[in-house]
Amino acid sequence: MSPSALNGEAAVGPEGPRQKSKATVDTLGVGCIAMVEKNGQARRAEILSIKDTKSGRQFYCNFDNFNKRLDEWVPAKRIDFDHDVEWPNPDKDKQKDSKGKNATVSKKKAPPSKAQKRPGKREQSVASESVTPHTWPEVSDTQPPSKAPSTPRDLEQKSAGTPAIGGDEMDVDEDDQAPEVKKEIEFSREAEIEKLRTGGSMTQNPTELARIRNISKVQFGQFDLFPWYFSPYPESFTQEDVIFICEFCLSYYGDKKSFTRHRQKCTLQHPPGNEIYRDDYVSFFEIDGRRQRTWCRNLCLLSKMFLDHKTLYYDVDPFLFYVMTQKTEKGHHLVGYFSKEKESADNYNVACILTLPQYQRKGFGRLLIQFSYELSKIEGKLGSPEKPLSDLGLLSYRQYWSENIIDLLLELNDREEKSSIESISTSLAMTTQDVEHTLQALKMQVYHKGEHKLVLPESMIQQREKAKSKKKRYISPENIQWKPPIFTASSRTWGW
Amino acid sequence: MTTRKVRYKKLNIKTPLPVLREHQIDANEYESLTTESQIVTGVEQGEENEYHLQAALKGVGASVDNEIPVPPPQKSVEADYDELYPTPYVEPRNYIKSSDTVEETLKGSLYDMTTEDDEFLKNYNAKRPGSAHLSEHDFERIMEIFEDTAAESAPYAEVDNTFVPYELMSQAISHHIREKSVQGHAKTIYEYWRGCRQVTGNKSLHPSLKFETHQEHDDMDPYVCFRRREVRQTRKTRARDVQVADKLKKLRRELEDGRQLVVFAHRREVLKREMLKTDKLVYEQRAKLKETKIRLNIKTDDDDLVNTKPQKRPKTEPQQPPRPTPHNQLRLAVRPDGGRSMEPVELTLLRDKQSERQLELLNNIELRVQDHRRWNANYIDLTADPLPPVKEEQEQNFRPAKTTYLMTPPASASDSMEVDETPPAPEKSIEPFVFKATSLEDSDEEEMPSFRRRVGRLGRLFIDRRPGKLRTGLSSPSRESSLLQSDRWKYDDDDDDDEPPVYKIDTNSLRQMKFRSTIPLPTSLVRRPGLDIAQLQAANRPVALPQGQALLQAAQAQAQAKAQALAAQGPSTQVPLVQPTMAQQPPSVQPP
């Protein structure tokens, strides 16, 4: 929102004054904010975890205004200890506590227990939405720092430690936290839980643990993938340098021998469902989460490593998975997929959508999106992706939307026809909100001489022309062999 | 967030907007019109300001390629891809259809041996002669059984640290593994397995996901995944209760029907067994008889040792219909033995032989007639008018039945002739059977597909079509459809209470009518009513029809009767009875 965000400076600071002082390798703890070198620049970073390795202590850093996927373990030498370190604000702890299950109880309470502490992160992020859209307050409310080094797994123990400045006692007064703020927080927490219960799949997992990438490397088919986010694979996998995932059934292995054995037994060569689209470039398979529970769970675990806002909180049963593959002499290789609720209360046509990293930036995302809209067209519905979108998701969707809207408007302009938002929406199976937002983002919707008008900027037209000359690939709707699946009343009643 | 000045009227999404190019309005003006505004992105607010995203968003619309940096994937250097994925893929020509699950497509055990297992197994095998080696495959099978049995009999092993004793395991092993040679390894592997479990805190050896345990800390554990979704609560209302009750009743009824069916089937099979026993008895008695005969030197022909004769006799005596049903045969086959197997009366007779031959002849002709009819029926169906069900009865009124009857070989069974001459006769004979009620009500004018023209609201012209009634004895769907149609039609006379004009036309199409006029009536029409009787008789035997269905059909018939009565006589008190069926019917058939 503020332009300074673009310069990579902290758009916002902590709400209350933060304790600042010098730290050492030993005192620097979880929750501290320090200046850490990233891509040759010093950047504010929050320490999310600490581990001791053979080569020395390492700190897991989340960088100010950088996406979590750029978080990394850094050695102490990349941290600027000449610079003051911001210590975590103990007030936060207090607030977090009061927001817990018994939020109505008075603020003055014993220090939070582990169980109560954990939800803090999520509530805080909710709070930041409902109160101020600040990034750092959200980040800064972890446990009090600790002097004790630790591995990611004993994160909780840190709360026992006390920083040099300010202890648990400091949380006594709640001066600048207005009560109504808290109410709001509580309210949105309810809303959040409700959303989890009734809605689709995406709400961020609350805990601190989930903020830290737990798998470092994945061998998948011909590729080594480097995960971006936490994924709830078996906990023991955290200790593996590399995990192995079968390219076809997506089963996961921490042990190489096990994986090799599995490969000798695995006979799958394509996703375990019906092919509903085929051209000379890609195929699509429709997979029922209920029928193919194992496969779909495996897919979700895999994709969680690259989707921050996906949650695997609920099972895969209520979803259909549309899986895009590319064919080689070995079989159909998973390129990307989107999931879709069998029945979406909000008429979303996509729940989660992902192109695997090794296929990114090749136009596959657009194919996935186009396919999702082609299905909506067949269903005779308007569709929209479930929110929140990831940064990459937003860009892909914006691109798809603008391309299609511009093409449509160019035609209309040639024919000198008028068009309403609604008619654009119907012909592209996009919701009217998405149409409007795209038009606004492209600055094409103007108010001129007492009249709303759609204007195609010259730059946009040229850009579109250029893009068209690149011969991009598209889905051919006539190759889709698909009927909207119908789920019986009983399957709904029994909750799948 | 939005900094836009709200000075203009709100845009309605239905308003047609002119679509212009930049130069079609003043370019400078356009510049000034486009204000900086923050648009809803759908990205989580905390991330909206991320450096790379903002940079990339700026790039949208401009030609800048701003990309969001991501940790790049690499071609794996360690993996020997071809070795891991050796199987070549053959693409089927058609779109792939598959529903096998991951577990189902695995060929081999679900346990995958680990590096440690591998070491153990190598050591283990090293100490043994080559012939007694345990293969990786068999090792995995054994381990899988241990794991499965442990999961089954000690699901809380992790908590209470119970180890399933070897005795139990060996039972499972001998149950699942046939080969004695493999079974022999189980004991040693068990010890190894136990050791492994001890190391891992008695958890299952395969790393597993964490599922919900329904304890409070579940919610906070990011490793817990794939929870069951709570079933949506449906609101409790009276209407819903009734609905549910109705469903349960229906379910109960249907189950009862099913049960009846099973009971009857069981009874039938018991009877069959009885019959076989009796047959055996008969056979044995005859054997004795024969011995006795030989011993006593009685020289008659051996008729009393064969079954055929006695079977025929009772049939010819009372004048039975020509085609004995299998049921009759059963009963008759049993009787002579029980009653009078030892009686020497059976020695006859030319008369019997003749009548038998006669019967055979009749049957033969009957069969041919049927064959021919079938052939004819098909022919007509395919060419004349394949869509609507065969219109049989109505055409009786259309042309002299005799003429068409000559087209088929004359049947010896005479009922068909009778039908032609006096169509109502069979119907009367049917009357006693409730089941028949549907077709009972078929009055003559309803046997034709009928049309009428009427003027609806706003002067719209409707042509209502009602296909002709079909006799019962046809498959039930067609009977139902005629039932529906009569119902539908009943509510159509909004003009007056009188019988609407009925046009006796075959179909809408002139071409079809023309065609129809050129073809002879299928023989099936001629024979049909006679057949009906037989079928009805069969159907009306209580055993053949589950009670519930019979009831249902009776009810349908009743409704049908009422509907028809109504159609003819105007409204009466019965209306509510019929209405439920009515509600589901589309109003009237409009001409294309």
Ligand SMILES: [Zn+2]
């Ligand atoms: Zn596999």
